[in-house]
Amino acid sequence: MKEVVAGIDIGGTNTVFGLIDKAGNILAEHSLKTTDYPKIENFVSALAAVINKLMEGKANLKLAAIGIGAPDANYNRGTIELATNLAWKGIVPLTEFIRKKIDVPVVITNDANAAAIGEMIFGGAKKMKDFIVLTLGTGLGSGIVVNGEVVYGSTGFAGELGHTIVVPGGRDCGCGRQGCLETYASASGLVRTVLYMLSEMSEESILRDIPPSELTAKKIAEAAAQKDPIAVEALDYTAEILAFGIGNAIVFSSPEAVFLFGGLAQAGEMLFAPVRKYVDENVMALFKGTVKILPSVVSESNAAVLGAAALAWNELKK
């Protein structure tokens, strides 16, 4: 009998399921529309039904655990709390609800922590004890690993590097404060930087022909690849601020590597090269040359489900 875990990625729109073995192979997949289940009871029933269906007729497989990645999830308490992009309000004790339906260990954490565990179990951090994963999407999420363990802190919500303030009095942030790292170093931060550069610089730019509401990190990266001066300058500034945030994280936990992941990281060397340059120029001398800035090696399309599965496998090791 071969053990497998279920990796579940709960997103605002879709919930994706995978059955995953110890080597990270995805043996079966399924998905649901999260928005079809505004009541949490119905969602839990549907989730349990999917897992049972995935296991159906697979007498050689044994479900060992369930791992879940979800926004606003709390590992310590097994909850989703005050989620802004999900219909379920308040504090949802999700792992408890699921355990009532399926009697295996159930663990939950947020997407960025799941990405970090995915990197540790299946990706580029297999031999690392101290590293950080930054997910550069609409916001900036972070999963921090210290001594081989994800940092959850006393509240279970640790690892919010997107909300370190890097520019006091800077850009308005969704968290209600100003100048947070994610308002600069994220896909949407890059768009804001382009809008600012368009106001400050007088250079020609193909970005002047795109309505601001349609600007994306991808279009900006494509423009930068064509040497568009505004796009190049905006990417450089984004890299500089990201490197500043990374520099402050380095003096905290002295990671062996920082992995960059998500939409903005797709810009590739156009982002990585200046990030490495600025980290090297600005990091405290004690740490110079000690930190690798690396792309994630977990494939973007499966990363969320693999991260959730890695969370489950990691829990079973404890």
Next chain:
Amino acid sequence: MKEVVAGIDIGGTNTVFGLIDKAGNILAEHSLKTTDYPKIENFVSALAAVINKLMEGKANLKLAAIGIGAPDANYNRGTIELATNLAWKGIVPLTEFIRKKIDVPVVITNDANAAAIGEMIFGGAKKMKDFIVLTLGTGLGSGIVVNGEVVYGSTGFAGELGHTIVVPGGRDCGCGRQGCLETYASASGLVRTVLYMLSEMSEESILRDIPPSELTAKKIAEAAAQKDPIAVEALDYTAEILAFGIGNAIVFSSPEAVFLFGGLAQAGEMLFAPVRKYVDENVMALFKGTVKILPSVVSESNAAVLGAAALAWNELKK
């Protein structure tokens, strides 16, 4: 037979020794002038002689381990590296040297990490898994505990919160960069702030009668207690910047408490009250009310030796 450990605090001027039992009682003490031993071999011999002398004639005691707190010490490697305030140059494998003379486990870490372990074993953090100790002296040292373990990172040098940059382009720091937290939130940072306030504000102040080279955090705190307007304003600004640094540390590791220790912390409520106010006002909503700002409860005069002893006791538990 009762087990004891030797706690050793190596400072630029003096090296202080204590024999300490599991409850934190100091059973014997001694000290050396560090500056009398410019050669490391001679220092190690003298250190071993002191320990042997302290144990002499105590047939009921057994030396179980040696713990050392020293500037620029590296726990991972057992070394003191490129110390700026000690005569021994380069990389000194101190624990290895000592183990050749006395065959017990020998561990070393820097002063701030030793203070954190002291707080965990003998002080106010006995039941805490996640906390931070900030030592506010000439500089700002930090010991960070996550999941019950000190954060050393991949290099062994993690936990340098004094060198997070809080004011980009701000005050010159001894590390060669600008705007580091310790240039504002430390005893010497407070002195710099007073000098700045004396230039900016026109209020009368008894601090105008003290030569800048004789200004100390203690004199400023005394002036603030007398409601001296410059001293009050300088302490408030110091508290605001310290709270800003603490706020960024909170989103990283979500500690249960932050302990303030050292010269500047002696200002007591004049510092703690505004630090608490600014942390509460400015911390990310997710963490509001989750972090206690506390004075260290390890007595300042014995803290370094007790911290070094706690390091040894903690090692024996592993």
